[in-house]
Amino acid sequence: MVEPRVLVLGARGLVGATLLEVLLERGIRGAIGLEKSTDYVPRRDDVAFLAVSAGASRLLAGSALAAGARVVDCSSAFRDDDAVPLVVPEVNSRELHRDPAPRLVASPNCSATMLVVGIEPLRSAFGLQHLSVATYQAVSGAGRAAVEELESETRRALDGMPAAPRVYPQSCAFNVFPHESPIDAATLCNEEEHKLVIESRRLWSMPRLSIDATCARVPVRRAHCQAVIATLARSASLAEVRAALASARGVELLPDDGAAVASARTATGRDHVQVSRVRWAQSELEQPESARRRVALWLACDQLRKGAATNAVQIAAELAWIEPR
Amino acid sequence: MVEPRVLVLGARGLVGATLLEVLLERGIRGAIGLEKSTDYVPRRDDVAFLAVSAGASRLLAGSALAAGARVVDCSSAFRDDDAVPLVVPEVNSRELHRDPAPRLVASPNCSATMLVVGIEPLRSAFGLQHLSVATYQAVSGAGRAAVEELESETRRALDGMPAAPRVYPQSCAFNVFPHESPIDAATLCNEEEHKLVIESRRLWSMPRLSIDATCARVPVRRAHCQAVIATLARSASLAEVRAALASARGVELLPDDGAAVASARTATGRDHVQVSRVRWAQSELEQPESARRRVALWLACDQLRKGAATNAVQIAAELAWIEPR
Numbered sequence: 209m210v211e212p213r214v215l216v217l218g219a220r221g222l223v224g225a226t227l228l229e230v231l232l233e234r235g236i237r238g239a240i241g242l243e244k245s246t247d248y249v250p251r252r253d254d255v256a257f258l259a260v261s262a263g264a265s266r267l268l269a270g271s272a273l274a275a276g277a278r279v280v281d282c283s284s285a286f287r288d289d290d291a292v293p294l295v296v297p298e299v300n301s302r303e304l305h306r307d308p309a310p311r312l313v314a315s316p317n318c319s320a321t322m323l324v325v326g327i328e329p330l331r332s333a334f335g336l337q338h339l340s341v342a343t344y345q346a347v348s349g350a351g352r353a354a355v356e357e358l359e360s361e362t363r364r365a366l367d368g369m370p371a372a373p374r375v376y377p378q379s380c381a382f383n384v385f386p387h388e389s390p391i392d393a394a395t396l397c398n399e400e401e402h403k404l405v406i407e408s409r410r411l412w413s414m415p416r417l418s419i420d421a422t423c424a425r426v427p428v429r430r431a432h433c434q435a436v437i438a439t440l441a442r443s444a445s446l447a448e449v450r451a452a453l454a455s456a457r458g459v460e461l462l463p464d465d466g467a468a469v470a471s472a473r474t475a476t477g478r479d480h481v482q483v484s485r486v487r488w489a490q491s492e493l494e495q496p497e498s499a500r501r502r503v504a505l506w507l508a509c510d511q512l513r514k515g516a517a518t519n520a521v522q523i524a525a526e527l528a529w530i531e532p533r
Numbered sequence: 534m535v536e537p538r539v540l541v542l543g544a545r546g547l548v549g550a551t552l553l554e555v556l557l558e559r560g561i562r563g564a565i566g567l568e569k570s571t572d573y574v575p576r577r578d579d580v581a582f583l584a585v586s587a588g589a590s591r592l593l594a595g596s597a598l599a600a601g602a603r604v605v606d607c608s609s610a611f612r613d614d615d616a617v618p619l620v621v622p623e624v625n626s627r628e629l630h631r632d633p634a635p636r637l638v639a640s641p642n643c644s645a646t647m648l649v650v651g652i653e654p655l656r657s658a659f660g661l662q663h664l665s666v667a668t669y670q671a672v673s674g675a676g677r678a679a680v681e682e683l684e685s686e687t688r689r690a691l692d693g694m695p696a697a698p699r700v701y702p703q704s705c706a707f708n709v710f711p712h713e714s715p716i717d718a719a720t721l722c723n724e725e726e727h728k729l730v731i732e733s734r735r736l737w738s739m740p741r742l743s744i745d746a747t748c749a750r751v752p753v754r755r756a757h758c759q760a761v762i763a764t765l766a767r768s769a770s771l772a773e774v775r776a777a778l779a780s781a782r783g784v785e786l787l788p789d790d791g792a793a794v795a796s797a798r799t800a801t802g803r804d805h806v807q808v809s810r811v812r813w814a815q816s817e818l819e820q821p822e823s824a825r826r827r828v829a830l831w832l833a834c835d836q837l838r839k840g841a842a843t844n845a846v847q848i849a850a851e852l853a854w855i856e857p858r
Binding site for chain 1: 745791
């Protein structure tokens with residue numbers, strides 16, 4: 209393999225900075241972080257990770273591909289483009305091994321990535337009929353300014369000063385509110401809920417999978433949680449469900465309570481999707497065990513790592529564009 | 534009416550302090566707050582609000598009733614006792630008007646109260662087949678020490694100091710984790726999830742209503758949120774659903790986004806259960822409107838007021854034990 213030039217575009221953002229961190233941890237030395245994407249002059253031997261806005265991604269991906277470079281895009285620019293593979297390696301790495309090999313791959317929205325990694329062991333073993341998801345999303349999904357606002361607003365609240373939010377419509381300090389993305393007038397879903405459904409369906413190649421999502425922000429700096437109820441297509445015992453999760457790639461099964469239960473804190477800095485509280489949905493308990501199909505789970509995931517940077521690096525590694533340790 | 538002696542037992546706790554606040558706001562002057570319940574010598578003309586532990590409530594209620602006093606209990610002591618009415622006035626005030634009139638009434642768990650108030654307009658108009666609930670619960674449900682811990686842990690986190698939790702098993706600062714109540718070995722539900730199901734069924738006199746709940750803590754000082762999907766028994770239009778909510782007692786319908794969307798902050802200090810994001814569950818959108826029955830909603834409620842103190846005061850008022858403004 210010719211040694212590629214590895215670049216991270218948008219290196220000053222949270223995803224960009226995390227990309228550089230993950231690359232370095234995995235032994236990819238000399239990755240170049242570019243803060244201003246207008247400085248980028250693409251070359252044929254480039255592997256470029258785009259951690260910029262969807263608009264900037266469209267421009268940059270075009271010029272990079274024209275120069276013969278290879279691109280992993282972390283924005284939403286290509287996630288609904290059928291010509292561009294949308295990939296979570298634990299779920300649909302086959303999309304990377306088509307002929308001709310892709311030169312542009314999209315990495316999904318963080319909420320969709322954590323959901324499909326956490327649920328894939330159940331889907332592949334028992335099939336999936338329905339998903340119901342409520343999210344508890346860290347403010348850092350909205351970027352560095354949002355984390356700074358959480359800290360400054362929290363200090364103001366602790367000091368008894370009035371709220372002064374700028375990034376979010378309400379102060380995020382000691383507050384919980386529905387996700388701030390725009391609401392579609394026809395469906396009344398917000399954009400995050402829409403992405404979660406559309407991208408999960410695409411990753412699983414299940415275009416009609418029934419998914420209900422409610423997305424909310426919580427005053428957390430990093431890592432999302434999700435309360436999920438998965439309706440399996442075939443019955444299974446809870447022991448079988450746990451065994452499938454315990455042996456799955458990318459999943460870490462944690463205890464159900466105490467200091468070790470999956471949480472925003474336990475997930476921060478980790479690459480696995482953490483799972484706790486695997487149990488039958490309460491209303492299933494009145495059915496005989498053989499008829500139970502609705503499993504409740506609690507997921508936690510560092511949305512900047514597996515939800516973005518780690519997933520992008522895994523895609524490039526799976527394509528052998530880079531050779532991490 | 535003979536002027537009663539109104540007392541709040543457990544006046545130093547958050548619920549007790551809120552009871553004194555709500556009573557004063559409603560023109561009940563001279564309510565006596567007792568910090569140490571062992572100081573309480575019951576009298577026949579007493580109206581006693583118990584904001585103490587379940588164990589203390591059992592002792593105090595017994596001696597108060599023996600003296601001829603009337604009691605509203607805010608603990609879990611009598612919530613599953615069929616001989617004691619469990620009441621949310623917006624939902625089942627008929628339980629208060631039985632003959633003989635009750636002299637001891639239980640006020641439900643905060644999560645159950647907000648759920649039944651928010652969903653009652655749909656249940657009474659269209660029937661209810663199933664509820665799926667994910668909670669976002671403020672730390673103050675675990676008392677004053679928990680609020681102090683949230684503040685001290687948050688200051689430590691902002692100053693880069695290591696976490697030192699004592700009340701909660703993990704630091705609650707900038708963190709989300711499943712509710713800390715004990716997990717039942719048979720069902721794998723935690724106690725909060727169990728209470729939410731059992732008490733909602735009892736309040737609605739629907740002992741077999743199918744409810745799935747996941748309860749989690751969020752780093753919020755006050756007010757809970759809930760993401761709910763309600764499956765109606767009969768079909769209805771979304772306009773009918775909204776109209777039912779808009780005219781319901783105890784419910785405040787708020788906009789879906791921006792500074793006014795229902796949140797922990799908008800609900801704090803209010804007596805209504807606030808509702809936003811009333812919409813069809815996403816997977817219903819593929820059905821014709823006449824076949825849609827699953828409504829998604831976002832609820833927010835001050836769990837110390839309507840979730841505890843306000844509800845208890847309403848019970849006493851409905852029984853004409855006190856005459857608030």
